Amino acid sequence: MKPPLPALLALLASGAAAPAFADSCKLSIDANDLMQYSQRQLEAPASCTDIELTLRHVGKLAANVMGHNWVLTRGRDATAVANQGAAAGLPHDFLPAKDGRIIAATKIIGGGEATTTTFSTSGMKPEEDYVYFCSAPGHIAVMKGKFILKR
Numbered sequence: 302m303k304p305p306l307p308a309l310l311a312l313l314a315s316g317a318a319a320p321a322f323a324d325s326c327k328l329s330i331d332a333n334d335l336m337q338y339s340q341r342q343l344e345a346p347a348s349c350t351d352i353e354l355t356l357r358h359v360g361k362l363a364a365n366v367m368g369h370n371w372v373l374t375r376g377r378d379a380t381a382v383a384n385q386g387a388a389a390g391l392p393h394d395f396l397p398a399k400d401g402r403i404i405a406a407t408k409i410i411g412g413g414e415a416t417t418t419t420f421s422t423s424g425m426k427p428e429e430d431y432v433y434f435c436s437a438p439g440h441i442a443v444m445k446g447k448f449i450l451k452r
C-alpha cells in the first residue's frame with residue numbers, strides 16, 4: 302500500500318529521506334554571553350569528506366560586545382592564529398587574512414544569531430592534534446576545545 306501523497310511530501314520536507322550516515326558529519330556548538338562554548342570537545346568520523354559546523358550564539362549581547370566565532374587549526378597554531386586574529390579586528394571577523402593555518406572558520410556572530418561553515422577533511426589526519434577556539438580578543442583563554450577526527 303502506498304502512503305497518501307501529503308504524508309509522503311511531509312516526510313521528504315522533513316529531510317527524513319537523507320542518508321543517516323551524513324548526520325555524523327554535521328556538528329553544532331553553542332556560545333553564550335558568559336564567553337563559553339557548550340562543548341569542550343567535538344568529534345567526527347574520518348570517513349566524512351566534508352564536515353558542516355553550525356555555531357549558535359544563544360546569548361543576547363551584540364557582536365561588538367560579546368561576538369563569537371569558531372576557528373579550527375592544528376593545536377600548535379591556535380595561539381598564534383588567535384593573537385593575529387584579534388589584531389585583525391572585528392571587521393575581519395578576528396581572522397588573519399588568507400591564513401593557511403586556518404582549517405575552518407565561521408564569521409563573528411552576536412546574540413540570537415547562527416552561522417554555518419563547511420570544510421573538507423582532505424588535509425586532516427586522525428592522529429593530528431586539532432583545536433577549535435573563538436578568536437575574539439582574549440576569548441581563547443576559555444573558549445577552546447579539542448577536535449577529534451575518529452578513525
Ligand code: ZN
Nearest residue numbers: 369435437440
Ligand atoms: Zn568568543
